[in-house]
Amino acid sequence: MNISGNTIFIPGATSGIGLALALALRAKGNEVIIGGRRTELLERITAENPGLHAYRIDTTDPESIATVSRQVIVEHPDVNVLIPMAGIMRVEDWTRADGFLDTAEQIVTTNILGPIRLIAAFIEQLQSRPESTIMTVSSGLAFAPLRVTPSYNASKAAIHMLSESIRLQLARTSVRVLELEPPSVRTDLMPGQAESDFAMPLEDFIAEVMQLIETQPDATEIQVENVTFLRYGEARGDYESVVATINQLDPHGRP
Incomplete structure (x- = not known):
């Protein structure tokens, strides 16, 4: 991915990593379009950052994704980068029948179906541009599980394999x-x-990500140093130790 000269749509960029990445990419000379559910927050962000574009979009709603994606493409016909950033992470208790199902379904809808639907909405547009990028967002927890967030871990593992496949x-x-x-x-x-x-x-994190994008334009994975502990535990042969460390388990796998 080129560090500059892009038109980038980042749904899920009203806070956290999404917003920080949007502002960093804009500072590098990209046209950046953000999306989120809260109109008042979008208005405040664009007022504080002139030149940043914003659309209200609910990435859990297929109709919202389809409608807003068409609008973005019409109003920004040069859009060539899609970064589906929206995601949720929740604690679950899978030992009880009522401890996880509703939350798990929300996580799957947001973290898996949201990106899939966004990619479907933009794939023809992206292929019409000479150089385009889909930047998916997985997690170090796609490679080593945190005990209390099973569905989040699974959703990010799905995004990793989806990225590899497409x-x-x-x-x-x-x-x-x-x-x-x-x-x-x-x-x-x-x-x-x-x-x-x-x-x-x-x-x-953002500074290291931007440096990696700039210095490794042909990379397929953006991995800051802090994530390699999780990402390569299995390859190093210390996967069980990694899992125990992040979950604070004893040598027998008990909390």
Whole structure:
């Protein structure tokens, strides 16, 4: 992916990694369009950042995705980068029948169906541009599970394999597939995460991501140093130790 000269749509960019990445990409000379559900928040962000475009979109709603995607393409016909950023992470208890089903369905709808529907809405547009990119967003937890968030872990593992698969299908087109794999970052994704000493400062994460995009334009995965502990545990042969560490388990796998 080129670091500049793109027209980029980032649904799910009203806070956290999405907003920080949108502003960093705009500073590099890209036209950036953000999307989110809260109109007042979109209006405040665009007022504070002149030149940033915004659309109200609900990525859990197929009709909203279809309608807004058509509008974005009509009003920004040069759009050549899609970054489906919207995602949720929730604690679940799979030991009880009423402890997870509703939450799991919400996570699958947001984290898996949302990106799939967005890609479907933009795939013809992206193939019409000479150089295009789909940047998916998985997680270090796609490769090593956090015990309390089963559906989130699974959703991000699905995004990883989806990215690997569609990259093969799109190999002969103008569309490249780039997978962003964040570690834990200091955002409001989970309660207390913004203050966590374990989580990576947001500004440090974004700075490293931008450096990787700029210095590795042909990369297929964007991996900051902090995520490699999770990403390569199985390859290194210390997967069980990685899982135990992030879940604070004893040598017998018990909390």
